[in-house]
Amino acid sequence: MIAAFLLLLQAAASQADQTPVVPTAPTAPPTTVPASSLLPPQDWSTLPVLRIRRQATTLANTSAYVHGEVMAGRCAKAVRTVQGWSLTLDLAVLMTPDGRIRRITPRAIDCPTVEQYAAGVILGARDAIDVVDTAADTWYRTSLTFAWGA
Template sequence: MIAAFLLLLQAAAPPIAQVQVVPTIPAPPPATVPASAPVSGPVSGPLPPQDWSTLPPLRIRRQATTLANTSAYVHGEVMAGRCAKAVRTVQGWSLSLDLAVLMTRDGRVRRITPRAIDCPTVEQYAAGVILGARDSIDVVDTDTDTWYRTSLTFAWGA
């Protein structure tokens, strides 16, 4: 029975000589970017100046009313070993971080740039704290977008 089935398949199948094999053309290698080419990323707005001391201070109303728990996250990052920039104080520990904030002339936050302290999670967290306080920021009347400077200090007990 199997032999009859195989004979039937051979009769119905085209001869192998009639099957044409088309060689594949290899894909071209991906284009390489020279090492000196600038890398563009999701940057929105200009960069802050190099010297932040010349920037006007950012005025935030009701600074003390920000989340009472803001230092808990930073404390957790330090305890987990992801940030070694905290310093010992008489009251416990603290970590300070400078930020440059670009404000539009109508008082909206356009960009927040934390000064790098080798603690990226804390840097981004601090930027989020400032963004959360955006409704309490007072800006000087200007005709253009303006950079301001501010500093956050996170503190917790020993």
């Protein structure tokens, strides 16, 4: 089975070598931010804090989802507190000058489901985010803490 697959790949590669190249019309250079700026800097402490106009209201199922991930063994970073458990996640958020979210990068905590979930929570709060007027896309930092009882 693998040998047949390899033969198929070789045949496709040799067919690709025989296909004539058709020149295309030149296109304008992209006006996007360089790829290097799509990644947050290594030191997040230098980033300005992401300002949210009103306190984010956490639905009961927000922390319940994270609690479920921890109890299922998919997240080991939860901390036991006097009131129960909590899990804090740092995120870097790339904002455009007009206040749109361009990219969200959660700090890896070895729990991809919660990392992506937290990014979704920030994306859902986009209407409550205040951005200082800048001429270029700017990285900001924020943290989310999920908490639940014992």
